[in-house]
Amino acid sequence: MKTRARPRSVSVRDELTDRIDRGLLTAGTRLPSEPALATELGVSRATLREALRTLEGEGLVRRMWGSGTYVAQGPRVANSLDVNFGVTDAIRAAGMQAGTEQARYWFEPASAGEAAQLKLQPGQDVLVVERVRTADGKPVVLSRDILPARLLAHHPEVADRMLQRSMYEVLEQELGVVIHHGIATFRPVRADITVARMLGIPRGELLLAIWQVDYAEDDVAVVSSHEYHLAEAFDFTVLRRGPGRRLQ
Amino acid sequence: MKTRARPRSVSVRDELTDRIDRGLLTAGTRLPSEPALATELGVSRATLREALRTLEGEGLVRRMWGSGTYVAQGPRVANSLDVNFGVTDAIRAAGMQAGTEQARYWFEPASAGEAAQLKLQPGQDVLVVERVRTADGKPVVLSRDILPARLLAHHPEVADRMLQRSMYEVLEQELGVVIHHGIATFRPVRADITVARMLGIPRGELLLAIWQVDYAEDDVAVVSSHEYHLAEAFDFTVLRRGPGRRLQ
DNA sequence: ACGGGGAAAGTTGTCTGACAAATACTACTG
DNA sequence: CAGTAGTATTTGTCAGACAACTTTCCCCGT
Structure with a gap:
């Protein structure tokens, strides 16, 4: 203003x-x-x-x-995990068209783990947004974003818009919540039957699982995400600074 | 000095x-x-x-x-891929004891791909250091580090010390080469027969492959590494800043 | 002519002292 | 008790000067 x-x-x-x-x-x-x-x-x-x-x-x-x-004749990395937030950015950085399939959302009480991550009381409601993301029309990522329901207490219709657009865009533009940083953990996994069916791949296929919590500037947890990326879809890159700078 | x-x-x-x-x-x-x-x-x-x-x-x-x-009540991430360089750091950050097995090295002419990464003429000699890294005695990572042979033209005996100690330590302390930043790319893979044998795991096991090029302060490529990490060994974490800061 | 040494110029690092702008606190007033 | 204006505190900005370091180039000796 x-x-x-x-x-x-x-x-x-x-x-x-x-x-x-x-x-x-x-x-x-x-x-x-x-x-x-x-x-x-x-x-x-x-x-x-x-x-x-x-x-x-x-x-x-x-x-x-x-x-x-x-x-500096520095590195300018395209799909860098530490700057490209969100699946949409990653897909676009790879030069492909980002899309969405099988998008749906629902409200449910937070599980114990979710409550701990988002610093809620167990049982408080959370919004779960589940989407299959596509690159050039092909399914590449299954994502489940979990955020406290109180964030859209006064704007329940915002959830609809999250189905199609980037979650970070919607959070910032419609709810005024700016994500400041996030912590992402990842490891290779095999597709179980549920994930395989949604992505249209055989069971046991190689995936990269990314679990992430995003925080606002005041260190309030805003979103907890689970993503399953097709291994062949795109490579992830990280720019490493250091070493030494602040180890010990 | x-x-x-x-x-x-x-x-x-x-x-x-x-x-x-x-x-x-x-x-x-x-x-x-x-x-x-x-x-x-x-x-x-x-x-x-x-x-x-x-x-x-x-x-x-x-x-x-x-x-x-x-x-700042900021995040202090233990095994952060963007600050913990090298396998040694990662293992120690997980609270385990870092060790080495089956370490060996040899010189060979650079392949076309290696030459491009390290900005060498194809055919120039490179030093290849191959090691199986252990955490608390258990094999967890197979690493192959490739660096231009000219770096140790006058100190060929330094290669021996790379077998046991952290490569970054040796580079800095014995050769005066300080790594300034690196670019790491990773994706899930299945263990082929060679890797599986060296790590003592069944073929087809889940691995995280990390390919990385490290640069000195003046943007000269110093090391090209290939690493195969056991999926269960430890989780990788990345602190993501942004989004927005400098996209576009 | 060539190489080396050293002075001079140029650039970033640091210091000093001051004022402006934004915020936190306090006392006052209704 | 709430609101408000004023005051103190704190970070942001300015100006000018000198110190430390690097680069350049001229001069001198060989």
Whole structure:
């Protein structure tokens, strides 16, 4: 509603990432010196340095004492598990068309495990959204998203829209809930009879099971997801930073 | 050798992360104000702010304009794929004892694929280190690490030490090569006869295959690894930031 | 002509002091 | 008791200066 008064250093950061993403600043090139860039952007050197520091943390630039600041010829990973949230993003990142089949939802009391993950009292209602996701029309993922029913207490009709659109989009745009981070655990599994039937594959087929809990900015658990991915559908990638940085 | 002249802000950052990790600063508590902390640590406020900015980028603290800086009640993930490099770390993070069996190495000309990953001319020599890693004595991972032979042109005896110790340790301490980041891709596979025999499991058993390329700070490819993890051995976890931050 | 050494210029790191903007707290008023 | 205005606290930003480090290039000796 009101124009979020955000620090100027954030605007500077966005401006610079924009220049890099648009190819205006190509990998390896040296940025103008800090005093020069600061005057060009109309901020003080201190503010510019704040922005540069974050960019360095994100791995977009490298600063070398006495030499200059350079655009990192960094990795730009397509389907990165740690940035591409949600199945929709993953499918699109692979260059395919994301779709949905056999979508349905229902309300039920939370099981003990679900209640613990979402920090609810056992027995409180949760909404379960079950979908088979398709890439170019072919079933690739079975997902079950579980969220506290109280989130849509005043907007029960929102559940319908979750069947077709990305859950994160709906949460943010219709309910004002912004996901801040999530913790995903995964392991290989074999398809049991239920999953196999829904994905239209033989029993025992190779799957990657991903179990994930997403949190809002204030560390409130919002969604607990279970996903079963076809092994051949797409590869997952993770950008690993470090090592060493903060181990011990 | 020489007293690494590292910026003071880095020392301050390490000091603060240390206090947080040791539980001296618990989650949710507010840090002293910037002027106070700066004098306590013996640096200027500007330097302290540099350190705080990186800590914020790493998600360890949250800064709120006009209110204060708070220790994030963030996730502290044990076996996180994006920070725990290497099998040794992963095994130790699971609270088990890391060991090695059937370790051997040899030199051979790089295949076309390996040459492309490591940016070598096809046919240039690479060192291949093959190991079966054990957790509490039980085989859990088969790993093959491939690196350019020129890295140890002047220290051929270093290869021996790679058989027992962590490859990252040896690279850093004996060859001065620091790994800056890596890109890991993974997918579920079934054990073929070769892998099954080495891990002592039946053919067709569930494995997680991880293929990874590690880079030095200047984006030179250093190691290409292939790993086969027993599915039941340990779960992998990824901390996902976002979504939204920098998509598009 | 060539190589090495060193001064000079350029760039990032740090310091100091001050003010602006946002938030938390407090006392006052209805 | 609730609401409000004012005050104190805290982070964000600014300005200028100097220190530490890197790169460049000129000069000198060989």
